[in-house]
Amino acid sequence: MREVAIAGVGMMKYGRYPDKYVHELGAEAVLEACKDAGISVKDAQLLVSGNLLQARFMVGQRILQQIGQTGIPVVNVANACATGSTAVREAYLAVGAGACDIAVAVGSEQMGKMGLLGGRSDDPYGRGHTTEGHAGSNIMPTVFGQAGVEHMRKYGTTFEQFAKVAYKNHKHSVLNPLAQYQQEFPLEEIMNARMITWPNTLYMCCPTGDGAGAVVLMSADKARQHTSAPVILAASILTSDPWTERDLALADISTLTRMAAQQAYKQAGIGPEDLDLVELHDCFATAELLHYENLGLCGDGEGGRAIDEGWFTYGGKTPVNVSGGLLSRGHPLGATGACGIAEVVWHLRGQAGKRQVEGAKVGLAHVIGMGSACTINIMKR
């Protein structure tokens, strides 16, 4: 397979855009990514669009209509929270295979204030929902709460340590003008906030929101014609497990991440010690702490101590979620995977403004969707 580079990225500020169509959000990100790559939309030879909630409504072709390109292949993908990063991977495979030289991947989502998996009337799987789903409560906080409780039981991790994850990411977000929220909270306020599902309080759960991100991929040779220092997509891994709502409580959020990490490090020829920054899937504070261990950023059971010792912020071993993460930057489902990649690219290029991780040369973007799909992309400059 040919070497593939990321030549441009774009992202809309996350927020609420009730007056826009989701493809308008996507188009804005695509136009920005093309501008960033120094190409015209007419140069795009493939568009892969990731969108979860409106997946059947041909969001990609609607984006094509917005940006004014015609006649190219358009593929719509949906893969739970890993939708945007799955779009990037499909574009990566097409460029890698030589089917095209320039591909654009976009992830977009318009969530409004919807609840997650709340048993909507149009859900053909309503029959298969768990009791929790039928009762209208949210499944995700329960699953990720339980994962935290299990970590507490096994390793003695504390509520305060989990809260420190959220403290860190909210603090990071203050420097990111693209984040949905840019507000720091004192640790006590986070711990005293409304409990959603123990041990995650309100500020330890990601918000809902709208947004979009886009990535322009090129063969490395082509990218070198555009820039002297292209960012190389050194690994793009996707792993999935069987899925049914009935088994949700049994799903192990760590297994898929560990499997993907192992494959990604092998493909990129690096180890976790080589990473200068990581954007990982902190849908809940508990999840982030587990993923430190799943990605090998610290040893098993060491997540609590590592957050106490400041390993994962500026000046620490590996800054994690300097964007503010899902907890504060936000989590418009289909957009998340593309925007995590965009964030890493900005740092590798030294273009991350006030939140820049100095001298970053290697970065990793991780997403895990309950649904189930885990993507890991490793980028190098």
Next chain:
Amino acid sequence: MREVAIAGVGMMKYGRYPDKYVHELGAEAVLEACKDAGISVKDAQLLVSGNLLQARFMVGQRILQQIGQTGIPVVNVANACATGSTAVREAYLAVGAGACDIAVAVGSEQMGKMGLLGGRSDDPYGRGHTTEGHAGSNIMPTVFGQAGVEHMRKYGTTFEQFAKVAYKNHKHSVLNPLAQYQQEFPLEEIMNARMITWPNTLYMCCPTGDGAGAVVLMSADKARQHTSAPVILAASILTSDPWTERDLALADISTLTRMAAQQAYKQAGIGPEDLDLVELHDCFATAELLHYENLGLCGDGEGGRAIDEGWFTYGGKTPVNVSGGLLSRGHPLGATGACGIAEVVWHLRGQAGKRQVEGAKVGLAHVIGMGSACTINIMKR
């Protein structure tokens, strides 16, 4: 890009399966295709699932749960009526790129008796619907009716000639045990049936239904280890145009097909005269006649004469839709693209039973989705 072969195919008989989940239909097709390829599901290294109406519900991962495979990448795609064939193309690119040696693509759909684009309450694009959509009438019959009227005006094509297309496909379907309907109708009955949108009567419109199809793809080298005569996927093309409901009436159903055909013939190194059979997208009788010309099976304006002269049935120049086509075999949206490919493969292998096109060596499967996506796959043995 590596050469890619089709090593196995599977298809559920189309029909109505109200008591099954759509992923159960998909799993049945996958298991059949794996058996046909002589592999275990544990050999599958990638699953690409095409499903349109339940696209956001992770149908692929649910299929994984049914078949008992774990840990592999699963991608869900949606691309209007070309959903199943887009899944095949994504698998083709992954194998071609060398990301895996064995990939399974599956297309499935459960439509019940739904209307098409009838302005459902969960449609986020409800705001953008045309007057026709709001009034609850079907857009598709109107668009394809108008296309037929325009052909009549331009070339003098007659109502009877369009009806002969449906006569042919219904007649073909009698020999296909997998077809949703296996019933021949006298030409007069077709012409006297309830008019849906001039010039297409009820029997000149495809039915709704449930179904699934699957395709096992391998690197050609790998396939040759399994069989002495693998079917080579010589071209797999996807083209799309901008899309919005407002522009639907203006959409040219021919442009995308002609563009895809040109690219596909070039990639496969053949011309339309080399084709031994074609499965094309006869969602309406008018559409099939236009596609004879769009695919170069006859000259522009010659479609009416060619159907009069029997070019497109057994013993004619190029048998078209010997499966019964969408008109009679059926059209469960996401399944269609995969099953058209399966049909061609059976003929190239000499395994099409009573409906076998004798000595078939090269075949083409075409799908065009209003949404907009056109796929053409050319297979050789």
